[in-house]
Amino acid sequence: MTHTSDGTRIHPAARMYAEELRAGLLDRREFLVRTTALGVSVPAAYAFGGLGSPAEAATPMQQGGTLRIQQEVRALKDPRTFDWTQISNFTRGWLEYMVEYNRDGSLRGMLLESWEANDDATEYTLNVRKGVTWNTGEAFTSADVVRMIAYWCDRSVEGNSMAARMAPLIDAETNKLMAGAVTAVDDHTVRIVLPISDITIIAGMADYPAAVVHSSHDPAAMLTNPIGTGPYLPESLEVGKKGVLVRNVDHQWWGASANGIGGAALDRIEFLDYGTDPAAWIAAIEADEVDMLYQNVNEFIAIGDAIGLEKSEVVTGATVVIRFNQQTLVDGTAIYADPKLREILVKAVDNGICLELGYAGLGTVAENHHVAPVHPEYADIGPAPYAPRDAAARLEEIGMAAFEHELVSLDDGFTKNTADAAAAQLRDAGIKVRRRVLPGSTFWNDWAKYPFSTTEWNHRPLGVQVLALAYRTGEAWNESGYSNPDFDIRLNAALSIADAEARRTVMAEIETILRGDWVIIQPYWRSLYRHFRPGVLGADMHPSFEIHLYKLGFAA
Template identity: 60%
Template structure:
């Protein structure tokens, strides 16, 4: 294929050169691992180029065979995985519905149902090599036809709430809102080729995201305990808001035993203790659970003092407190006015949000949703915090008497952060009403509220976040924002694998989001998880994933 001069994609032969840049201190190791593994270099080979041994190849904690692990986590209603909008949903089904690839804390991407993949020099052709030993847990063969069917489903832009369409937009024909003709090519039973009409470096990373669970042709949403998957566990019971249980599938051997070993646990139980962290701590202390989904707020210090083991990971997880530009309030769209949005942003000090909302466990962000861990991050000059100027701008927009209703969920850190924003807006002279909703209510319309806060998981690449949340018309664009210049720059950035060159485009994108006052994105937070002594290989994951096949109790 002819090289496209507008792209700059790192082929395998360049991996050695970039590995030397890491060794020389010119390139971040995490960036190298994400770049190399995303384009087809195995994690073991990538580490080998650095003179290191991949963590997956190192001995994990020796575990007992069998046992149950009880986990505190919200038990959410399930639906088609393409429309999953909370990590908890994926964790409830992850033991059964697996993924083509897996993203790990070191930034590497390794194969699960894919054994390997190759990407051509201009990132327009992806060759996917399936694991030949993988089977469905009803005995059906796992073939390229299954993967082709799932990818075609990801490209179905007509399915409401299908966020996978945002991850695979390059493969979608805008005229049909489906995969481009000839875009998904079955080569043989275990080989699939994606032929893209334009370059896109993010597809493999997108396959690791939690809505990308691989489903069987018989998948249905009537009874999720009946669904066929490829994983070692079966979802044996589901009571929304109460409990979900995963049991080892003893009737069918998991394909992964030949690759990753036999899973240790017989059973995983998820119990919903609501959104109040004090109830999570009480459950841990009363021996009702063995591990928390995550630890937040002042309870981190409390559980540290009580001696519970803690797992911590630095991440690009965050919160946005955003006005929705399309939302109507009393027949008007108050946040369609750029001046209103800019005034809101100018009235809020992100460092105060970090302190009051998350106890300074993280670092202040810059209101554009790309951060220091992202390879293409471009640091911008500090934005001006100026409540007086914010008040003047709001007055100029004729909105000084308008009452802003800011909605949040009723938990700890998200509620506290939103409270901090509301307080600062009041200090600037704005009228603010705070509404706090229980989770069961808040989750129903999270993308539609006129002004609300939402937590966001990290993604390996900054361009992934922008493609999911900020591109015009995407399912997760909760900002109601549309900008042709930004969309064009994003398309350009998705074609550039070299992070230094992609950073030049990203800087322009970051500046547009800031200038448009799209959102208050106040800080990046570190993630924590406390657990009982003896829980093994269940560290906090950078994107909240639960890899059940790794978990167990130490021997």
């Protein structure tokens, strides 16, 4: 290990990352996510990389007040099965996270104060923050951390996507946490010992299904018995209408006195559901019914600018995926299990047209492998193949010329528009396609099961995280039903490589396999936008749509 001038321990890989940053081979975001994931504190990472100091809020914030947020209000469920950021944004009032992923790409300790990784990322030491209490008055200790990791590692729980993030810690025979892999050294220290290297463990703890729950947690009683460590409590939740959080006046929130945290200035936070039509979102903020939007899209971004709202933008790995479920049956047959059929459909769609028509050109064209240029290990393998001319003839060859495909999407702005653009191109190529557009209340229930559909995917700090969640065999979020042992082997190898250049070499192979198996049409990477009223603080757009409630408030 090496050290910064203030004595902070620096992982050996961080020196290499700093050299790559200075040579222009890494940008700020890549450098920060890599170094902080290995245990370098955010201030130390900034100093070691010559980036100055982390930005601090310069505007004084008033105490109290009610902030109104436009956002879909969805039903609660067991946090490890959360499948939409909107659910977690509401529960963040009382359910907090061990680690926080921030706009600049850094990973900051929350319920964990810090962590360290050994040289090959096979052992992690987690330092539990002292002074944290549950709103029951009990201390938050290392026993809670060990219990949470075991909770995340339970593969028997349907829809538990956290198991994918903790995969190296899971016993293949029991589908639960391996005995002895995670131990409490003392009340504020936890040691994780992995059978293989894994650079994503800490980043996985920051993802939105990783909300930390009490030992008495009951998913059915999250509203009636809201035990957590956060500064707010749920007052009410009406699915599809309104959710309200209020300050927990009986709980001394740990963050108020923690160095570098602070905040939680508001007395009340209201989430108001205006559906999936962006025109309704703009109308609501223009009519002074809300103070900030969850996001803004397409032509409504210019409207938000024109009416004098503040705008926050971030370039991300957020995307839309048009995928075929290779296991879902259509009239008794898994028709999309045929790679020849998938190839014909994928090659008939021009991703650039989908970006222009689906998202008003507000992003960059993607390459059908779900690893973004903003990801540290992204490998440029060239543009996605586009060859629509012989589609009809090739369909005839495989006996699928008469089949009518049904492309399903949500009824919101950009996913609907993107699916419309893809369907139009398929029809232009002589492929029969009909569209089915569903309201959110219907679409979200079966989002992973449709034979042919369009899904919005959030940004993750590392490309290997996304691939492990979405395409590794048997994972809860593998909505394409994809299974390729060669892909799995190479992905698992990439997860263990701390050296970014070495990981990029393997990633080129992984991207090539995924694209060559014609798994998805993944047309573009989104720039994300949020509008809010002047004077609202802490509302900047997050790469993963997270709203860190304790940061919100009004200018004094």
